[in-house]
């Protein structure tokens with residue numbers, strides 16, 4: 075079979091590309107990465123450094139004419155999730171409620187207007203998408219699913235925690251895989267649930283069967299009416315949509331192989347630069363930030379008094395478990411509740427190096443070398459666990475070949 079041609083949107087430093095290349099059978103024919111509001115385009119520069127400048131596009135995706143995106147079989151991308159509300163962009167023609175959020179409609183535009191829309195899509199986002207927005211839980215996903223139906227796609231989705239499948243990071247993300255309906259060769263929603271790409275890639279057991287939902291095709295009406303009175307999202311952590319019919323359920327992971335722990339990915343202490351060590355005098359502050367709190371606080375602006383409480387985080391991070399989620403603020407010396415802190419001897423404490431953060435995402439060592447350390451951490455906070463994409467990539471080539479026959 076010829077390689078499947080890939081367009082990688084919101085490419086960051088290329089996590090999707092790495093995963094698909096490891097799976098084999100893919101060729102990236104277009105990649106797009108642009109960091110809004112930055113003169114220096116660090117992520118795009120790293121991408122070019124690693125993969126070459128051919129077919130790479132460092133422009134705002136919203137400004138790219140669809141004819142400039144070459145024909146491709148698979149469109150992939152982890153689209154930015156900050157602040158989004160997909161449906162509000164429908165009501166508000168300018169769609170600027172949370173500027174990054176409207177990027178879903180850029181994916182939509184490419185699928186809608188491309189002369190040869192791709193056979194498949196693989197998208198990644200945070201699992202909050204299942205239940206957003208707060209006042210109308212699940213509406214945003216419903217709008218996405220219905221709009222993909224309108225564009226001629228069937229969809230599978232699943233929330234996957236990489237650590238549940240033996241990978242080194244507890245990173246829970248939602249993956250959405252789409253197939254053009256004419257390639258489904260009669261596969262129903264029931265069959266797709268058990269024999270789709272995600273079902274093949276990530277073994278599971280069914281925990282709870284959810285409702286089946288027939289979506290409205292009219293996006294405005296759907297957006298206005300969906301789950302108006304519901305407190306909970308009707309969507310489980312797994313589901314499919316075929317011809318507007320959604321089947322959803324909660325599944326739990328089944329993994330019999332080994333686990334990878336934070337301890338497994340650490341560099342030898344002799345290779346860790348001194349800058350990552352936490353000076354003794356700062357440990358108190360780190361302990362305080364990581365610790366449980368119940369305290370009275372005041373808003374300095376207006377003196378408003380309130381009670382603040384939060385639970386304790388493990389300090390240092392346990393070496394016999396997978397790492398926690400890498401966040402974009404993981405880099406830099408300043409003490410923080412969310413940064414990993416490790417200690418191999420129980421006496422000296424340190425932060426994680428850029429290489430260790432790359433390993434938590436299963437990137438090659440020094441993939442992001444050449445950028446300042448805080449940027450390298452930022453890239454890894456934005457990126458994904460490459461092993462997840464590799465598994466999806468393998469299952470997708472099988473699914474695709476089956477559709478070809």
Ligand SMILES: C[S@@+](CC[C@H](N)C(=O)[O-])C[C@H]1O[C@@H](n2cnc3c(N)ncnc32)[C@H](O)[C@@H]1O
Pocket residue numbers: 084085086087088089090106107108109110117133134135136151152153154155174177453456457458
């Ligand atoms: C969640 S990250 C995806 C990271 C990627 N999967 C990786 O492995 O590095 C989203 C990316 O979209 C980029 N982005 C945001 N707005 C964009 C736009 N308007 N056009 C193109 N890229 C954009 C961000 O700079 C960021 O790198």
